[in-house]
């Protein structure tokens with residue numbers, strides 16, 4: 001469906017997901033840091049931890065390239081994001 005595929009070492013080819021570096025930490029250590037997510041117009045998940053979501057709020061809800069640099073946005077696969085979501089107690093996110 002989405003043409004935005006990423007090759008993940010764990011999950012093979014899956015839909016791309018863009019997350020802040022803190023959520024990648026959650027993927028590693030399983031610690032809940034909050035997760036705020038949405039799907040972009042390409043159908044890819046964009047997700048941030050609570051602190052990054054607060055920073056976007058402080059910026060009037062706008063995600064600028066400045067903020068994206070600060071967040072150190074990482075490209076992972078959607079199956080990896082599912083793991084992060086579960087670490088944060090989220091079960092349904094589609």
Ligand SMILES: [Zn+2]
Pocket residue numbers: 020021022023048049050051052053071
């Ligand atoms: Zn973050």
Ligand SMILES: [Zn+2]
Pocket residue numbers: 008009010011012014076077078079080081
């Ligand atoms: Zn993966």
